[in-house]
Amino acid sequence: MEPERPIAPSTLSVKDLPWQILWDLEKCTLCGKCTAVCPVNAIELGVFRKRILEPPAEITLETATAFKSYYGIRQKTDPAYRCVGCAMCTMVCPNDAIVPCRTDESDKLKFHVDQGGQPRRRGGRRNMPGGVLDRLKFIRISMLTDPALDAGRHEFELRTLLGRVLPPEENLKFLRINGWIPPVREIYPLIIGAMSFGALSPTMWEGLQMGVAYLNEELKMPVRICTGEGGCPPRLLRSRFLKYVILQIASGYFGWDEIIHAIPEMKEDPCAIEIKYGQGAKPGDGGLLMWYKVNKLIAAIRGVPTGVNLPSPPTHQTKYSIEESVAKMIQSMYMAWGFRVPVYPKISGTSTALAVLNNLTRNPYAAGLAIDGEDGGTGAAYNVSMNHMGHPIASNIRDSYLTLVQVGMQNQLPLLAGGGIGKNGNLAANAAALIMLGASGVQIGKYVMQAAAGCLGSESDRCNICNIGLCPKGITSQDPRLYRRLDAEQVAQRLVDLYLSFDTELKKIVAPLGRSTSLPIGMSDALGIDDPNIAERLKIKYVV
Amino acid sequence: MCRLFAITSQEPLSPMVALNALDVMREGHDCSGVGIFLRDLAGPFEDIKDAPILSGIFSDKGLKRLDTFMMDIGFMTKYKISVKLPKIPPPGVPKRDVYLIRAYEYPEEWEDMSQPQLYDQLLKIRLQLRTMGEEKKDMIVFSFWPDVIMIKEIGDPMLVAEHLNLDRKELNARVIMAQGRQNTNYAITLYACHPFFIQGYATMTNGENTAFVPIRSFLESRGFDGYSGYQSDSEVFTHILHYTVTKLGLSLETYKHVITPLQEEDLHNHPNRHFLKNLKQTCRPLIIDGPNCVIGCLPDHSVFMVQDRKKLRPGVVGGKRGVYAFSSELCGLDAAIPNRDKSKDFQPMHLDTAFVGPGRQEVTLWNQKDPLPLPH
Known part of the structure; x- marks a missing residue:
């Protein structure tokens, strides 16, 4: 099957990123505060298309599938817009509907962060907890x-x-x-x-x-x-x-x-x-x-x-x-x-x-x-x-x-x-x-x-x-x-x-x-x- | 906690005066050892004040090695006290061959030496003997100095005194310092036993020195051979005193400022603040943190007592014209000088230095906030 997006070497899925945004459709009020506050524009308003199966009780000739769309938060997977895990989205969300979570395995982003041949630069500290x-x-x-x-x-x-x-x-x-x-x-x-x-x-x-x-x-x-x-x-x-x-x-x-x-x-x-x-x-x-x-x-x-x-x-x-x-x-x-x-x-x-x-x-x-x-x-x-x-x-x-x-x-x-x-x-x-x-x-x-x-x-x-x-x-x-x-x-x-x-x-x-x-x-x-x-x-x- | 007693008297006294005082305070020590320091000696040593006296414990073999060593340098025995030992020592006292107290005649080649050179040589020989003794476990050397005798032994002070027959005229002295040991965290070695002595300066201390390790590092790195071999955290008090007076040329009053400098506000209000601030900074690693009561004796035969800044150990000074004593407890003082004016007894506090000069006429009190005496 043809992929929805072209797959290039640096094409990443959300799973490949170090931080994954968990977002709860039920709680979200679509206020937009999270997307506004995100310092790196890692999330944006997304329109999602969803097939809903509504099989009728009786067999009819009519189709049992309907397509609906809903609005929500989409996490970008472009390395340039990766989520940095700051969790400002969580901080501003009135309903606690969104939170970034650390991936459960080593991320793949680190292999692709050097786009254009520029190694990663950042602020902060050595990423190594613990110490003597x-x-x-x-x-x-x-x-x-x-x-x-x-x-x-x-x-x-x-x-x-x-x-x-x-x-x-x-x-x-x-x-x-x-x-x-x-x-x-x-x-x-x-x-x-x-x-x-x-x-x-x-x-x-x-x-x-x-x-x-x-x-x-x-x-x-x-x-x-x-x-x-x-x-x-x-x-x-x-x-x-x-x-x-x-x-x-x-x-x-x-x-x-x-x-x-x-x-x-x-x-x-x-x-x-x-x-x-x-x-x-x-x-x-x-x-x-x-x-x-x-x-x-x-x-x-x-x-x-x-x-x-x-x-x-x-x-x-x-x-x-x-x-x-x-x-x-x-x-x-x-x-x-x-x-x-x-x-x-x-x-x-x-x-x-x-x-x-x-x-x-x-x-x-x-x-x-x-x-x-x-x-x-x-x-x-x-x-x-x-x-x-x-x-x-x-x-x-x-x-x-x-x-x-x-x-x-x-x-x-x-x-x-x-x-x-x-x-x-x-x-x-x-x-x-x-x-x-x-x-x-x-x-x-x-x-x-x-x-x-x-x-x-x-x-x-x-x-x-x-x-x-x-x-x-x-x-x-x-x-x-x-x-x-x-x-x-x-x-x-x-x-x-x-x-x-x-x-x-x-x-x-x-x-x-x-x-x-x-x-x-x-x-x-x-x-x-x-x-x-x-x-x-x-x-x-x-x-x- | 150990118990300390020091007495300075115009009339020579038997060491038993101090040991009896320690015995009265025996609830405060565990009879694990005793150390005695005698100075301004009477009896046979009266006439040979300049002759260095070697005090220590030797095995028969060690004594032979000592004799060879000393003769090679050119020392001749001038006088010695023979301690005849009963065959079986009392319980708790180890069996020893010889307790040595021997005055020497200087080698002829040393005649032209200046006094500081002479003193450095005496120290060097004591350290050499100590090293030799530690190698073969056959000598323990406490002091090698004119007009000074030191005796140290493990065991109940009274039993040790009886064993060594200390109540003898030859051992009478005008300054006596004695410590009844309470063994704490250091294994019993006689080198850990107070009083400690270096080149004329002696101190003994009650309490534990929490800042021992940084102080030791500082002293050891002064490049002076004598500041070595620390077996007790209290030995540094003697060496700080020695350092303060001989290396820095400062007075006893300043010793208190070295070990427990004034805190900022008091320092700011002190007439000698500029000097004291510099002293505090430059001698920072010598600051003690107590709890300590230090009793000591200077080469001029002054005896003193100082306390640390806040934790304080018991200590009292009292007496009468001609005889004064420094004691951990009043009962010790009472035992030694019963008929004194007790209202004049003084317990030095965190700012005080109490001392009795060589004339033994009065107890001089000096408060750390007082202006420092002018340099002589």
Whole structure:
């Protein structure tokens, strides 16, 4: 029989797609909200022809078949219009008549998504649930020999240091002789990692900034937020709130013309400067803001024309060796703010992290090292980079910490861990585990988007369209019709909720370990895991 | 929980004063071991204050190895206390061949050494002996230092004292520190037994050190041989003190700021805030988290007590002009110095450092919020 549609190699059925729309004719009111809200136009109003058999009670010559048509929802099977599983249709449906469901087997779309020879690009994270962080347990519970603390009533000092801390002998000597002591910030150990203005929508950015300001000024929590590579709005640069901001400079230098020109007018120094050399989600690849999102505002802040792709090079083009790339750049950045602002590099998790670290230990200016593990998120990257490139954060941080211990610099060069912290919702447990493995603090991005703004993304490849500016929640879109969906005040409120609950949970972890006077950095005797190989690798206890 | 007792007196005292005080507090320890530290010695050691004294436990073989080792370097025995042991030790006390307390004459070649060089050599020899002993299990070395004797043994303190006949004139001293051990989470090894000693600094601690692992990592990575071989989480308190005073050149008052720095608000209001903030940041890995009561002794014979910031272990200081004691419990203090003015007894709290100087004239209290003394 002739097929209804021509069958080409890339002809897919609904069954071949990763997400299938289940739609209930009985419940549907045909209001059209689902088709209107679908960010990728995966569903449309469909007219269906249906044969209905109505055999009469008596045998007659008249036909027993009638044809009727009805209206409903049709899911497109063209790879360009595939359902991304965001489930906004479900969210807007007044009758719960529609829901996307994950296919029960491996989808066939992945073999055909590269139409025109263009491999898949997307936003989001590595599509791999689970991970080692959730398996780490805190096993050193204080009991009778050392009574546990009361997480609710004891005083806690859960702060960390960002900046080059001199060894005690040198620090005290420099105090005596009035020498230069590198700037050190005392900050909250949970840092909002780099998400650029451009990758995020204006409402999302504003909400985060408001939340951070509230946490600092009203709740006295020294929370810091990193700008990512996209510059910083001019008003923020000239406001007192800049001190809560870590400015990022990356290989595209986007926005830095604006920043440099604002320096004479800055009322406050920024918290720190992060030099991005790599990102966990797409190691060895530069930043990417796709043309969809480069509108007039973004273009103005970044100093570029509108509507063009903004790929940052994978490396800083003007430099070619680690000595130049790291040392000179760190020094130049220090110089820009009169040696009052800590400057630290951020790299993606890699088996060569120790080479970078060893270089930094010999650089008296390096204020820390941020390592972003393979589970880090991004606004746009090639799927292959996201899923297959990179190094898990746990062993990278552990190795780095133990290397610092070996040279006695564990307090001098703070390590910040990023990538997949809280990816399964266990933010405080993951953060505390990394701190006990040796991190001075942790950076989070996706968790903030999920908790503070309701990002729909998941490790099961849900949504993940941050790259094309169609974020159905308005978190990563530059289209006012979309980002108006997001209320900046509510984002700020949720961010405060997130930090307060994190703070309580962190206390609920450290108090039973008997710690409260300082963050238990490197307290690896508190950690255990039920896998002997991981235990051996991380030099922690094997417990069953 | 262990029980601690320290006494500093103008008149030399028998170690039994401290052991009796521990015995009064015996409900607080399980008689699993005892450690005694004696300093500012009287008796035969009075006249040889500069001669380093080696304290330890040796097997007969170990003693021979020791003699060869020391003679090779050029040390000559100047004086020794012979401890005659009954053939059968009391129950719970292991059988040992020799408890050694021996003062040496420095090798002639060392005459030109400066004092710091000399002290480094003494430390080096103690560590070497410890390593040698650990290899063949025939020596345990507690201290090798002028005017200092240390005795440690497993068992009931009173039985050990009787066994070793500690109530003898040769062992009288003006500073005595003693610990009755409550075995907790570490196997009984004498190297885990308080008090701990390094280059003139001694401390003993009551409680458990929750921040032990990061502190140990920090000390071990200082590049100083003495910061090694940790068998007890409390040994780091001695080493932090040593580090604070000798490596950083800071005072005892600052020790409290190193182990339990002020929190932000108090720090902000402190007259030395700039210094203290730097100190807190740069010494961050040395912050303890308690619960601990630390009693210690400095090379100048001052004796002190500090508490951790919030959990606190029992500790009281009291006495009268010429004799003061630091004790885990009041009953221990009562046993040692009954006829003192009890209204002057003081229990240091989270901000306090209490110390009695070498003159033994008064208990000096120093609050962490006070301005730091000017550098000497």
